[in-house]
Amino acid sequence: MGKKRADAARGRQAEDLEERHYSVGELLKERGVSRRSFLKFCSTVTAALALPASLAPSVARALDQVQRPPLVWLEFQGCTGDSEALLRSANPTVGEIVLDILSVDYHETIMAAAGHQAEAALDKTIADNKGKYFCVIEGSIPMKDGGVYGCVGGKSHLERARQVCGSAAATIAIGTCASYGGIAAASPNPTGAVGVKEAVPGATVINLPGCPCNADNLTATIVHYLVFGKIPALDGHGRPLFAYGKRIHDNCERRPHFDAGQYVEHWGDDGHRGGFCLYKMGCKGPATFHNCPTQRYNGKTSWPVAAGHPCAGCSEPSFWDTMSPMYRRLPNVPGFGIEHSADMIGLGLAAGTAGAFAVHGALNALRKDKEPANRDENKEG
Amino acid sequence: MPNQPKFKRYVWQLPVRWCHWTNALSIVVLCVTGFFIGTPISFGGSPSDFTMGWIRFFHFTAAYAFTVSLASRVLWSLIGNEFSGWRAFFPFFSAKGRDKMLKMLRYYLFLDREVPETIGHNPLATTAYLALFFLYMVMIATGFALYAQHAPHGVMHAALGFMYTLFSNQGMRLTHHLSMWFIVGFAINHIYSAWLMDIKEHGGEISSMFSGYKFTVKKED
Numbered sequence: 001m002g003k004k005r006a007d008a009a010r011g012r013q014a015e016d017l018e019e020r021h022y023s024v025g026e027l028l029k030e031r032g033v034s035r036r037s038f039l040k041f042c043s044t045v046t047a048a049l050a051l052p053a054s055l056a057p058s059v060a061r062a063l064d065q066v067q068r069p070p071l072v073w074l075e076f077q078g079c080t081g082d083s084e085a086l087l088r089s090a091n092p093t094v095g096e097i098v099l100d101i102l103s104v105d106y107h108e109t110i111m112a113a114a115g116h117q118a119e120a121a122l123d124k125t126i127a128d129n130k131g132k133y134f135c136v137i138e139g140s141i142p143m144k145d146g147g148v149y150g151c152v153g154g155k156s157h158l159e160r161a162r163q164v165c166g167s168a169a170a171t172i173a174i175g176t177c178a179s180y181g182g183i184a185a186a187s188p189n190p191t192g193a194v195g196v197k198e199a200v201p202g203a204t205v206i207n208l209p210g211c212p213c214n215a216d217n218l219t220a221t222i223v224h225y226l227v228f229g230k231i232p233a234l235d236g237h238g239r240p241l242f243a244y245g246k247r248i249h250d251n252c253e254r255r256p257h258f259d260a261g262q263y264v265e266h267w268g269d270d271g272h273r274g275g276f277c278l279y280k281m282g283c284k285g286p287a288t289f290h291n292c293p294t295q296r297y298n299g300k301t302s303w304p305v306a307a308g309h310p311c312a313g314c315s316e317p318s319f320w321d322t323m324s325p326m327y328r329r330l331p332n333v334p335g336f337g338i339e340h341s342a343d344m345i346g347l348g349l350a351a352g353t354a355g356a357f358a359v360h361g362a363l364n365a366l367r368k369d370k371e372p373a374n375r376d377e378n379k380e381g
Numbered sequence: 382m383p384n385q386p387k388f389k390r391y392v393w394q395l396p397v398r399w400c401h402w403t404n405a406l407s408i409v410v411l412c413v414t415g416f417f418i419g420t421p422i423s424f425g426g427s428p429s430d431f432t433m434g435w436i437r438f439f440h441f442t443a444a445y446a447f448t449v450s451l452a453s454r455v456l457w458s459l460i461g462n463e464f465s466g467w468r469a470f471f472p473f474f475s476a477k478g479r480d481k482m483l484k485m486l487r488y489y490l491f492l493d494r495e496v497p498e499t500i501g502h503n504p505l506a507t508t509a510y511l512a513l514f515f516l517y518m519v520m521i522a523t524g525f526a527l528y529a530q531h532a533p534h535g536v537m538h539a540a541l542g543f544m545y546t547l548f549s550n551q552g553m554r555l556t557h558h559l560s561m562w563f564i565v566g567f568a569i570n571h572i573y574s575a576w577l578m579d580i581k582e583h584g585g586e587i588s589s590m591f592s593g594y595k596f597t598v599k600k601e602d
Contacts, residue, residue, distance in 0.1 A: 260425035261436075354569050
């Protein structure tokens with residue numbers, strides 16, 4: 001009886017060793033990440049999620065216990081800039097933790113496997129973790145001509161996206177290309193590129209646009225899911241409100257200069273050196289929702305406006321088409337040459353109207369009119 | 382008939398005149414401040430100044446005044462006298478209106494020498510006002526949609542949610558900007574026409590917008 005029980009226990013132990021799923025906390029301990037670094041990470045991520053600091057211990061507790069979800073990362077019609085942003089984030093511990101929290105089973109850029117082996121690993125992850133894995137998609141999906149313009153392993157991106165996103169717990173469209181098509185979808189869009197949500201309308205998609213996406217927002221999104229068991233609240237463009245809920249202009253460090261009326265007039269002028277507002281240099285901060293001013297890039301080092309360059313509006317849908325010209329306040333007027341601003345056209349319109357009426361007035365002064373008369377055919381009312 | 386007697390007639394009721402001048406004043410303020418918002422001049426001497434802040438404050442205040450004025454005018458078009466009623470703004474739906482419109486057009490194009498006297502609005506003008514009204518609607522919708530972006534979780538942002546699907550952010554700015562120039566074009570036209578008809582009709586066209594009274598050769602319709 002006793003021997004039997006011991007055998008059974010040994011059997012369970014062996015099974016445990018084989019099938020053991022490490023919790024995030026255990027895993028980090030094993031990797032030699034100190035408790036202090038882990039707690040620091042939890043506070044950072046709590047701040048990124050725009051949650052009160054008092055919730056940081058809950059985040060830590062939840063991450064301690066939660067099992068790491070499998071993640072597949074698909075590279076479609078994109079430049080790998082988002083992978084770069086993630087892998088080269090300036091703070092190595094945060095980057096490591098991101099990769100450690102996630103069990104990245106498939107990532108074309110960084111995985112060791114290749115060819116059929118890699119494709120088999122992807123198929124296995126999808127089959128074994130139906131409804132439980134995360135899918136991160138980088139790059140747009142070409143739809144034209146049956147999606148022939150992008151293939152990996154003989155499968156078109158569209159086909160892969162339908163297969164992988166369909167049974168994922170959630171799909172994270174990382175970067176502007178995956179979210180809205182990005183530069184590939186810019187006019188004239190030769191490949192018929194679209195974002196993930198448009199290509200696979202049935203999937204649960206979280207858009208994390210940006211060129212590149214801020215890796216902190218990716219980590220925060222995943223942590224949100226691990227802690228609360230659901231995807232974060234999204235805005236009308238499918239972006240998490242914690243990261244895209246405020247306009248750049250309203251959180252900008254140069255905003256006091258905007259309100260004061262101090263603008264950069266030319267590159268390198270006194271105002272530019274003094275950190276004045278970049279509004280007149282075509283800054284699209286007033287039209288762009290992102291947490292760049294507070295979250296910043298590369299471990300909170302900097303972001304475009306801090307570096308003296310106007311915001312390009314990279315996290316807004318079809319920004320390549322709608323936010324251009326990059327260094328002008330307003331878009332060009334369709335049908336007019338690029339040197340014609342809206343104001344020149346408007347001024348021309350006003351001057352033309354005034355001129356036409358001046359001529360009309362002069363002609364009226366010359367003519368002899370019949371005065372209004374109280375005749376039947378002229379009855380008005 | 383240069384010496385025929387004319388009758389005094391109360392045409393523009395007080396709310397109509399109030400709305401007209403509130404619109405006029407707010408449009409001037411909106412155009413001037415709006416132009417500076419689009420193309421600011423570096424007025425600020427120190428970061429503690431609030432030049433652009435005040436310009437925007439006046440722009441938004443005038444925008445609210447304009448919107449309230451326009452809404453009041455729409456309301457008054459349902460309760461006011463025959464000259465202010467909404468029917469006056471759709472003259473092309475009646476044969477009489479179309480006929481008068483044609484006469485007015487012929488006069489403007491120097492094809493007719495007879496001055497077509499109108500007691501209330503002339504039908505060509507009300508057609509222009511109808512177009513102007515839609516321009517106003519575009520201005521109000523784009524303006525408040527741009528304004529609401531400072532509070533993307535607010536009631537106004539939610540109410541104008543459809544605007545963000547109709548326009549891109551920058552497209553909304555461009556529309557708002559170009560519509561301003563169309564309104565400037567209208568204002569030039571409007572002032573000129575009022576001046577012209579004041580001279581030609583001898584009916585007190587311009588002063589009627591202050592007093593409410595016009596002078597006509599007919600006592601009643």
